[in-house]
Amino acid sequence: MLAMSFSKKEISISIEIIFSILFIIIFMPYFYENRLNSYDFNFIAIKIIQIVVFSVIYFSLSYSILELTYKKKIIQDERDDLISSKSYKLGYILLDLGIVIVLGHLISDSEFQSNGTIIFLVITLLLAVSLIKSLFQLYLYKTS
């Protein structure tokens, strides 16, 4: 059913969207709870390793399943280039705006200047931008 309504490209974008959602569910509560604390390097290193291991397992598993289900190769054409340029443009605009907001937020209040807050805000920004970009890309694939 999914294979009938979604192309291989659309499913690969959906994999990215699901990854962002899973990341929010699994890792974001930890960063949110510790947003006012200062991390020491060993503590954050363990978290980074966990994220890397999770990402590698998730992407290798999902892309292997995708490759097994869809054996045809993805043909990259001018429509794909147009859609990705449109979505990346939106992503860059949002990232620029987000950086300005995050910096303003950090400068305005000295209470938020711990490395926990910086990490939390940067990860939130990157996740939000990535999620919106992927959703917009999927929308463009479905409508254009």
Place this chain on the structure above:
Amino acid sequence: MELKNSVKKYRQIKGLTQEELGLKSAVSRQTIISIERYRYKPSLELGLKIALALETDINELFFLDVKKEEKIKSTDIKEIENKPIKFQDFKEKDWKKLWVNLKKK
């Protein structure tokens, strides 16, 4: 003026599927679907590739939909013609027209 095409018509004449036409012109099936539904306007290069794959002239495959614009223009002209002219807007030809009509009566 809108860019329209007869890709679907020529593809069916040639007996090709969207997938086959996509492979022949080095694009995905989704791109062919989008072109056929007028959702995506292909570049000149892709247009030529599709024309080559369908062995037709590009002018027959892709064209500007002038009819729509002509329809709008003709209705505009009709509306203008049917609108009564105000006395202060009367020009020489209108006076002449009025004079001829009065003479007829």
